[in-house]
Amino acid sequence: MPAPFIIAIDGYSSCGKSTLAREVARELGFTYVDSGAMYRAATFYFLEKNIDLEDSKAIGEALDEMLIELESGEGDTLVRLNGRDISEAIRQMPVSNLVSKVSAIPQVRRKMVGLQRKIGEMGNIVMDGRDIGTAVFPEATLKIFMTAHPRIRARRRYDELLARGQEVSLEEVYRNLIKRDYEDTTRLQNPLVKADDAWELDNSHMTRREQLAWVLEKVNAIRNGSTI
Numbered sequence: 281m282p283a284p285f286i287i288a289i290d291g292y293s294s295c296g297k298s299t300l301a302r303e304v305a306r307e308l309g310f311t312y313v314d315s316g317a318m319y320r321a322a323t324f325y326f327l328e329k330n331i332d333l334e335d336s337k338a339i340g341e342a343l344d345e346m347l348i349e350l351e352s353g354e355g356d357t358l359v360r361l362n363g364r365d366i367s368e369a370i371r372q373m374p375v376s377n378l379v380s381k382v383s384a385i386p387q388v389r390r391k392m393v394g395l396q397r398k399i400g401e402m403g404n405i406v407m408d409g410r411d412i413g414t415a416v417f418p419e420a421t422l423k424i425f426m427t428a429h430p431r432i433r434a435r436r437r438y439d440e441l442l443a444r445g446q447e448v449s450l451e452e453v454y455r456n457l458i459k460r461d462y463e464d465t466t467r468l469q470n471p472l473v474k475a476d477d478a479w480e481l482d483n484s485h486m487t488r489r490e491q492l493a494w495v496l497e498k499v500n501a502i503r504n505g506s507t508i
Contacts, residue, residue: 284403284421285310287499288413290472291426293460294433294440296483296491297408300426302352303492305406308499313399314350314357315409315416316379318392320370321348321361323382327374336387343391373441373448376456380463383410389469411470413478422498423478432484433457 287310289301298314305312322343326333331342351358359367369375382388389411396407396416407416413423428436434454441448464472474480479498483491 284400284405286400286403286417286420287406287422287424287495288417288420288475288478289406289408289424289426290410290413290475290478291408291424291481292428292433292472293457293464294437295426295428296436296488297426298357299488300483300491300495301406301408303488304495304499305352307492307496308404308406310404310406311399311402312352312357313396313405313407314352314359315392315396315407315412317350317357317359317370318348318395319383319388320375320379321359321366322346322388322392323375323379324366324370325361326382327378333381333385339385339387343387348395368444371441371444373446373452373456376460380460380467384463384467384469386469389415393470410464410472413475414473415470418475422495422502423475424495424498425474425478425480427480427482428484430454430457430461 287304289297291297298316302312304310325342325346329342331338333339347362349360357367358365359370393416399405400407400417409416413420431454434450434457437457438448438450438453441453481491481494
C-alpha cells in the first residue's frame with residue numbers, strides 16, 4: 281500500500297498559505313485542512329470563556345470541552361465549535377491578537393497536533409500552518425515554506441479585513457503581523473522554522489496562478505520519480 285501523499289505548507293502570517301493550499305487541494309482532488317483555523321477556534325473559546333492562559337487546569341478542561349469541526353468549501357474553511365459556526369468570529373482582530381500566544385501553550389499544541397495527525401491518516405491531504413512539515417508531518421511527501429515581505433503581507437491582510445467589513449488601520453495590521461512573526465518564531469514548542477527539506481516559496485511578487493503552477497510542478501516531479 282503506497283504511503284499517504286501529504287503536502288505540508290508552512291510559513292509566516294498572511295502569506296496566502298490557506299489560499300494556495302486550498303487551490304492545490306482542489307486541483308489534485310486532495311482534502312484541504314486549515315490547521316490555523318483550529319488554533320483560532322481554541323483562541324475564540326478561551327476568550328469567550330475568559331480562560332486564564334496561565335491556568336493549566338482551566339486550559340485542559342477547556343480543551344476537553346471543545347469539539348472542532350472543519351469543512352472546506354470554495355471560500356474560507358467552515359469552522360464549527362461544539363456545533364456552532366464560528367467561521368467569521370475567528371477572523372476578527374481580538375482572536376488575531378491572541379492566537380499566537382494561545383498556539384504557544386504546550387497543552388494546546390499537543391491537542392491540535394494529535395487531531396491533525398489523525399486527519400492525516402487518510403492521506404492525500406494538503407495542510408497549512410506553522411509547524412506542519414517540522415512537527416506534525418516531518419515525513420510529508422512535499423514540504424513548502426512560504427514567505428513574503430512584511431509590508432506586502434500586511435497590505436494583503438488589511439485588504440482582506442476591509443473586504444470583510446472590519447474597520448482597522450494598515451499600521452495596526454502591520455504591528456499585529458510583526459508581533460505574530462516574533463511569537464511564532466520564538467516560542468519554545470514547535471516554533472515556526474523552515475524544515476531542512478522544504479522548498480521555499482517567496483510569493484512577494486507572484487500571482488496566485490504562478491504559485492499554483494510552482495507547487496504542481498513539484499508534485500508532478502515527485503509522482504514521476506524525478507529529482508526536484
